[in-house]
Amino acid sequence: MGSGVTYLDYQSTTPCDPAVVEAMARWWTEDFANPASRLHRPGLTAAAVVQQSRAAIAGSLGFAPEELIFCSGASEANNLAIKGVAEAELQRGGTRRRLVCLATEHRAVLDPLRYLAGHGFELICLPPQVDGLIDLQRLEQALNPQTLLVSVMAANNEIGVLQPLAAIAELCRRRQVLFHCDGAQAVGHIPLQARELGIDLLSLSGHKLYGPKGIGALAIAPGIELAPQQHGGSQERGLRAGTLPVPLIVGLARAVELAEADREKRGQRLAQLRDALWERCQALGGIQRNGAAAPCLPHNLNISIEGVEGNALHQGLRRSLAVSSGSACAAGEPSHVLQALGRSRLEAAASVRFSLGRPSTSTEVERAGDVLEETLKTLRRA
Ligand SMILES: Cc1ncc(COP(=O)(O)O)c(C=O)c1O
Structure with missing residues (x-):
């Protein structure tokens, strides 16, 4: 892209x-x-x-x-x-x-x-x-x-x-x-x-x-x-x-x-990349995963981040990453899905959905981890 x-x-x-x-x-x-x-x-x-x-x-x-x-x-x-x-x-x-x-x-x-x-x-x-x-x-x-x-x-x-x-x-x-x-x-x-x-x-x-x-x-x-x-x-x-x-x-x-032809292999590859990203998130501290880790789509990771404000978080991320907070079809409102899981409006707003796809590479996922780390450093310092 x-x-x-x-x-x-x-x-x-x-x-x-x-x-x-x-x-x-x-x-x-x-x-x-x-x-x-x-x-x-x-x-x-x-x-x-x-x-x-x-x-x-x-x-x-x-x-x-x-x-x-x-x-x-x-x-x-x-x-x-x-x-x-x-x-x-x-x-x-x-x-x-x-x-x-x-x-x-x-x-x-x-x-x-x-x-x-x-x-x-x-x-x-x-x-x-x-x-x-x-x-x-x-x-x-x-x-x-x-x-x-x-x-x-x-x-x-x-x-x-x-x-x-x-x-x-x-x-x-x-x-x-x-x-x-x-x-x-x-x-x-x-x-x-x-x-x-x-x-x-x-x-x-x-x-x-x-x-x-x-x-x-x-x-x-x-x-x-x-x-x-x-x-x-x-x-x-x-x-x-x-x-x-x-x-x-x-x-x-x-x-x-x-999609049927490469479904299994793609799933395995993306699950590995997704799991690596989740490990990276865990190392940053103050991050919780939303939803069951299994059974779950292999290419999805949804996290809530403590101590940061949703708008500032997404402003920081969007310079280098295209990710989402909730559904594209409900843009603007904190996610009703995360709130249904018991997250507050503020927690739901300070959430990120990473969803990987066929073109995703380990370099991209590492970059996403770097950008998240940098953004959180800046926000947490502030
Ligand atoms: C679960 C689910 N249902 C329905 C839709 C809407 O699909 P479409 O864009 O094909 O109308 C989406 C798209 O975000 C979706 O994720």
Whole structure:
């Protein structure tokens, strides 16, 4: 990355892999036809590559091709899953009104749920345990005959903790409650045989896994009715109107394929770099790790630093590092995730999320350690 800044914010977004850009190229310029134009050969060619891409992505998650709906990203997929399930329940005259989530969900889950809470649904937002993991007993208690949907993410975008998806799915299955999982931070990063795990609805996003921005998908298990959230055409089984972005779809499929291919090795390498950074942090003193060290994404490290002020900390770091305090989508406010773990607003503000990625090197991680050390020296002296 230019500008002399070391980028360690790969959970915010990743660079598009050059092989992905290459795979997309001809679908922008040469083979540009609309896959809904079934009366001519170029249209059929576009439809065929969409179908291939759909099958490859869905298959990697254990879903059938027709169970995958393309959309603009995980925010849209979450909205379609959550509001789609709730509206379908209303339309069929069902009486289930309870929705359950974890307080540490991304805003792209929390906001649609809150929207529904303002429209006659009941929202139960479960506090996590101090390590960020769900308390399964609490979840079980929240499931009653009125519960329609549980939404729990696979991997947290701020603290990286991995939720026990199979156990959550099993509790939901026993109560005939639908289980939606925001997999934006997990797909391509951890093994995720979503159907086998019992996930009913899975959201994913291209730009979190070295694919293009502006593309994502919702996988939907058979038999689940959703009310469309975007009207205007019969694309995507009538669930999501709009001309399909063929190049982005091809790019997403290639990105998923590449991410799966190097997932294990990349994870091991990044975990080593991350662990080295954590050792370095521990040597600086007055630093606590946020969230469970395991199970956790291999490329995430989230820390809170004692005795420094959040704004000053990030001002110091940003001259040389691109890191985050909390989620890019909630910029400005101290992290609701860290506060849900019991951190105060001040502690949450004085926190740093390092997230490593495919291009990260040991030199970059050492540099991050140096910059943190220098910044803390200056701030602590002051
Ligand atoms: C867990 C999670 N869900 C949803 C999103 C939103 O994804 P998108 O940018 O594809 O809409 C993000 C992005 O930060 C995320 O980390």
